[in-house]
Amino acid sequence: xxxxxxxxxxxxxxxxxxxxxxxxxxxxxxxxxxxxxxxxxxxxxxxxxxxxxxxxxxxxxxxxxxxxxxxxxxxxxxxxxxxxxxxxxxxxxxxxxxxxxxxxxxxxxxxxxxxxxxxxxxxxxxxxxxxxxxxxxxxxxxxxxxxxxxxxxxxxxxxxxxxxxxxxxxxxxxxxxxxxxxxxxxxxxxxxxxxxxxxxxxxxxxxxxxxxxxxxxxxxxxxxxxxxxxxxxxxxxxxxxxxxxxxxxxxxxxxxxxxxxxxxxxxxxxxxxxxxxxxxxxxxxxxxxxxxxxxx
Numbered sequence: 554x555x556x557x558x559x560x561x562x563x564x565x566x567x568x569x570x571x572x573x574x575x576x577x578x579x580x581x582x583x584x585x586x587x588x589x590x591x592x593x594x595x596x597x598x599x600x601x602x603x604x605x606x607x608x609x610x611x612x613x614x615x616x617x618x619x620x621x622x623x624x625x626x627x628x629x630x631x632x633x634x635x636x637x638x639x640x641x642x643x644x645x646x647x648x649x650x651x652x653x654x655x656x657x658x659x660x661x662x663x664x665x666x667x668x669x670x671x672x673x674x675x676x677x678x679x680x681x682x683x684x685x686x687x688x689x690x691x692x693x694x695x696x697x698x699x700x701x702x703x704x705x706x707x708x709x710x711x712x713x714x715x716x717x718x719x720x721x722x723x724x725x726x727x728x729x730x731x732x733x734x735x736x737x738x739x740x741x742x743x744x745x746x747x748x749x750x751x752x753x754x755x756x757x758x759x760x761x762x763x764x765x766x767x768x769x770x771x772x773x774x775x776x777x778x779x780x781x782x783x784x785x786x787x788x789x790x791x792x793x794x795x796x797x798x799x800x801x802x803x804x805x806x807x808x809x810x811x812x813x814x815x816x817x818x819x820x821x822x823x824x825x826x827x828x829x830x831x832x833x834x835x836x837x838x839x840x841x842x843x844x845x846x847x848x849x
Contacts, residue, residue, distance in 0.1 A: 555831050555832045555834075555835035555836070556584050556585075556586060556835055556838075556839060557569070558832055558835070558836065559832075559835050559836040559837075559838065559839030559840070560584065560839055562836055562839075563836075563839060563840060563843060565843070573593075575606070575610070576609065576610075576613075578610070578613065578615060579613045579614050579615065580613075580614040580615065581615050581616070582615070582616045582618070582843075582846060583610060583615050583616070583617050583618065584618045584839070584842070585617070585618075585619075586796075587603065587619065587624060587627050587795065587796035588603075589628075591603045591606060597671075597698065597699040598670070598671060598701075599628075599671060600624075600625075600627055600628050600629045600671055603624050603627065604621065604624055604625050604629075607619075607620070607621040607624050608621045616846045618771075618839075618842040618846075619770075619771065619772075619795050619796070619842075620771070622769065622770070623770045623771065623773075623795040624795065626768075626770065626773070626793060626794065626795050627794060627795055627796050628671050628672060628673050628794070629670065629671065630668050630669070630670050630671070630672070630704055630792070631649055631670050631702045631704060633792065633793065634647050634649065634704065635649075636768065637790065640767045640768060641767075642764055642767070642768075642790050643764075643787050643788065643789055643790060644789060644790050644791070645706045645707045645708075645709050645789060645791065646706065646707040647704065647705070647706045647707075648661070648704075648705045648706075649702050649703070649704055649705075650702065650703040650704075650705060651701075651702060651703075652703065653690070653691050653697060653703055655703070656687075656703050656705060657687070657691075659705075661705055663681060663682055663683055663684075664680060664681060664682040664708045665681050665705055665706065665707060665708055666678060666679065666680060666681065666705070666706045666707075666708055667679040667681055667690060667703060667704065667705055667706075668704040668705075668706060669696065669699070669700055669704075670699075670700050670701065670702055670704065671699070673794070677696075678739055680708065680737065680738075708737065709778060709780055709789060710737075710780060710781050710782075711737070711778045711779065711780070711781070711782055712731065712732045712733075712734075712737070712740075712782055713729050713730060713731040713732060713740060713746075713778070713782055714729070714730055714740050714776050714777060714778040714791060715727060715728070715729055715730075715753075715754070715775075715776070715777045715778070716728055716729075716730060716774060716775070716776055716777075716800070717761055717765075717774065717775040717777060718772075718773075718774045718775075718797060718799055718834065719761075719762070719765050719772065719773060719774075719775070720771065720772045720834070720837045720838055720841050721771060721772075721841050722762050722765075722766060723837075724753075724758070724761070724762065725833075725834055725837060726799050726830065726834070727750070727753050728748050728749060728750045728800060728802070729747075729748065729749040729750075729752065730742060730746040730747075730748060731746055731747040731748070731749060732744070732746055733745075733746070733747055742800065742810050742811050742814065743811060745809050745811055746810070746811075747809070747810070748800065748803075748805075748810040750802040754784050756784070757777075757784070757788050760788055761775065761777060761788065764788075764790060765793075768793060770793075770795055771795075771838065771841050771842060771845060772795060772834075772838050772841065773793045773794060773795050773797070774793065774794050774797035774799075775790060775792075775793050776790070776791040776792045776793075777789065777790055777791065778791060798831075799827075799830050799831065799834060800814075800827075801823065801826035801827050801829065801830040802826070803821065803823060803826065804821050806821075
């Protein structure tokens, strides 16, 4: 609905297609929302079908938004880290193994993180502190079945990260997710993190924007951190995604941010503010995609 609203705001005539027979279209401008619902056959690698669809549509002369090259980054962490490596993005030390057996034989120093290939919102993130933790992961049949590659990453000493949402070179929204515990844990708000929408490390604004531009995507959400939470060190880019769910700024009133996401309220409603920020960002996305299509 936000995409439709954005197109209407740009005075574009649209046709809404519900049929699965989208392969019949040629030389069109096609907008869609990234989702695992396209994986109608329920493959473990639910990102591949979307990549295949967008590639075929582009081969038929269509302009697809998001583009095939952008959908490749969606919840496909093996590909994402390969792109980071090629573009020289400063990320935690990352190794990608072909199997758990290869990892077991690599003698990686504890502690470290293991990331599922296809996941989001801190799901599929495992802190491995000992051989026992690794044995538990090896015995996890679901993980072994669904992950053809094993992504291993150094554990950065950090208690907060910065979510930065961009469209082209513009930062539209930013907020810190702060872990209030002494021990490391994911900073997703579902884990009870504190959220700060006000402070932005201005000394790194250009660095963040230029790093984003190097990925050649129209829109995306960065997760950025700093070693030992020291803003005088280089930013470390944890992940990027071309599809994201923004958190609107809330009047927190001494409650955890997650409280507002989980409870309905007639006043100071997270749901209302979420819809507003999604529609605003989506309009800017649509405008940027249309500008790109004219430039090409």
